[in-house]
Amino acid sequence: MKTPTSFVYYHQSQGFTMFSHKKYYCIRFFPQGLTAAEEDGRLPPLPDGVSLQPGEKRFKANELDEYWAANLDFSLLGGPLDDRSLDTFESLLRSNIQIVGFSNGPRLYVERVLKEIGLAKYFEPELLFGVTDVLPHCKPDKSSFEVVLKKVGALPEQCIMVEDSMKNIRAAKSLGMKTILIMGRGRKHGSLKKNARLSEATKVGDAPDDKDPAVDAAVETIAEIDTILKEWMS
Secondary structure (H helix, E strand, C coil): CCCCCCCCCHHHHHHHHHHHHHHHCCCCCCHHHHHHHHHCCCCCCCCCCCCCCCCCCCCCHHHHHHHHHHHCCHHHHCCCCCHHHHHHHHHHHHCCCCCCEECCCCHHHHHHHHHHCCCHHHCCHHHEECHHHCCCCCCCCHHHHHHHHHHHCCCHHHCEEEECCHHHHHHHHHHCCEEEEECCCCHHHCCCCHHHHHHHHCCCCCCCCCCCCCCCEEECCHHHHHHHHHHHHC
16 A cells, blocks of 8 residues: 555645644644645645546545554554553443543544554444544534534533543533543653653643643543542442
């Protein structure tokens, strides 16, 4: 399979990175960014000798989805989550809580990630959504949440959004959901890992903030949400 992002040259992509993040809230290779950017005519020129058929889309989200799922180095995820985190999901199932997954990553990629970290069995196919299921929308667009809510047959006030993105937390709260912010291991004790700090530096204005009024509860890791949910449901 060819690399579906090969048409984006590094030196051309730097300006597009900031443009797409501000307008579409994505990195330059995410499906929602490339889909919207193509509609706006923002993609760099095609390589010499390459042409499209009349009406043919230059960017095909399913090609990127398939490529990522088949070729990315998923060993970087570090393998399955720790037992405490897995126990949290087991507890959710025992409590008959419907677990819905919604990611800004493409669907096949998301399915592969869940498999690699040991969570695939907790997400029913009809309750798992990648950005390719809601295009041209994406989080934190209101329309993206409305698509998911309609498909799962739920009202916002019946839902709890668990997120590490402040923009997504605020969007969910504005719709009427309760929210739990995942802040990252070590943040409360000032020992956040370097890679996490570097990642946040690329997402201006989106660093976790447990003082934000849109945050109903905040934890460092997913393993801690079980306690909060039990308190809310008691």
